[in-house]
Amino acid sequence: MQLARIGSFEVHRITEYEGPFFPPHEFFPDFDPEVVRANQDLLGPRLIDPASGRLIFSFHTFVIKTGHHTILIDSCLGNDKERPTRPQFHRMRTNYLADLAAAGVKPDEVDYVMCTHLHWDHVGWNTRLENGRWVPTFPKARYVMARREFSHWEGVHKQGEDTPHRRAFEDSVLPVVRTGQSQLVDDDFALEDGLWFEAAPGHTPGNVVIHARSAGETALFMGDVLHHPLQLFKPEWSTFACSDRELSRETRTRLVEEHAEHGTKLLPAHFPTPTAGRIRRHNGAYRYAFEE
Numbered sequence: 001m002q003l004a005r006i007g008s009f010e011v012h013r014i015t016e017y018e019g020p021f022f023p024p025h026e027f028f029p030d031f032d033p034e035v036v037r038a039n040q041d042l043l044g045p046r047l048i049d050p051a052s053g054r055l056i057f058s059f060h061t062f063v064i065k066t067g068h069h070t071i072l073i074d075s076c077l078g079n080d081k082e083r084p085t086r087p088q089f090h091r092m093r094t095n096y097l098a099d100l101a102a103a104g105v106k107p108d109e110v111d112y113v114m115c116t117h118l119h120w121d122h123v124g125w126n127t128r129l130e131n132g133r134w135v136p137t138f139p140k141a142r143y144v145m146a147r148r149e150f151s152h153w154e155g156v157h158k159q160g161e162d163t164p165h166r167r168a169f170e171d172s173v174l175p176v177v178r179t180g181q182s183q184l185v186d187d188d189f190a191l192e193d194g195l196w197f198e199a200a201p202g203h204t205p206g207n208v209v210i211h212a213r214s215a216g217e218t219a220l221f222m223g224d225v226l227h228h229p230l231q232l233f234k235p236e237w238s239t240f241a242c243s244d245r246e247l248s249r250e251t252r253t254r255l256v257e258e259h260a261e262h263g264t265k266l267l268p269a270h271f272p273t274p275t276a277g278r279i280r281r282h283n284g285a286y287r288y289a290f291e292e
């Protein structure tokens with residue numbers, strides 16, 4: 001099903017998992033339960049699980065068909081990945097490729113895979129397991145990554161500490177480098193007319209957001225600058241997973257202010273269904289207005 005249209009660009013969303021993830025006090029180190037209480041009517045069961053109190057997250061890929069290219073933004077979790085410290089996703093298997101086919105995309109029809117950053121939940125389907133080896137899932141695709149982001153994780157990889165991000169670099173990033181399919185680019189890279197990167201550092205050092213513009217319409221693929229609609233009430237809340245919480249806070253507050261002003265259509269990487277929406281001003285801060 002088509003999620004959105006940006007001018008002549010078609011946008012689809014392929015969801016691998018949607019459901020409870022972290023409790024808010026673990027995910028946001030500055031969490032204040034009063035913010036949830038005060039905004040109960042705007043949060044509700046589809047954003048915070050009533051049974052567990054955990055934040056509802058979606059893990060999805062966006063597919064953009066521009067008329068020139070078929071592009072994936074963030075390749076999600078992946079099948080068969082060893083993620084022992086994330087038991088919920090360890091050696092997971094989903095129908096991702098069938099869901100992608102239902103959106104009219106076969107693996108060899110993907111021209112580009114663009115990653116907002118190289119965390120484990122954004123690169124998983126870069127590769128798949130074939131006869132015990134990780135091979136590119138999309139045989140004809142170029143995998144576009146910000147050079148600054150790649151260099152950071154290359155350094156982490158050399159240090160050898162066992163984290164899901166290091167494992168993901170090993171099983172989902174390095175294999176596409178070895179086949180010559182990676183394309184390392186600057187933070188302001190433009191793929192084609194109407195599709196370009198903007199540096200948005202803090203969550204990770206080389207994190208980017210991706211702008212789309214077609215026939216006078218615009219949208220912003222937000223990646224993990226925002227993780228959950230709860231952050232619109234408190235844009236200063238960074239997450240435990242941000243590599244530089246202060247810089248992440250600066251980037252987030254800047255982009256939230258700017259796109260509240262412009263009324264930009266947003267497509268964040270983890271917001272639950274229906275995902276797309278816009279930022280509205282609300283009680284001296286903001287709220288997220290979903291677009292069905």
Ligand SMILES: [Zn+2]
Nearest residue numbers: 119121224269
């Ligand atoms: Zn993420």
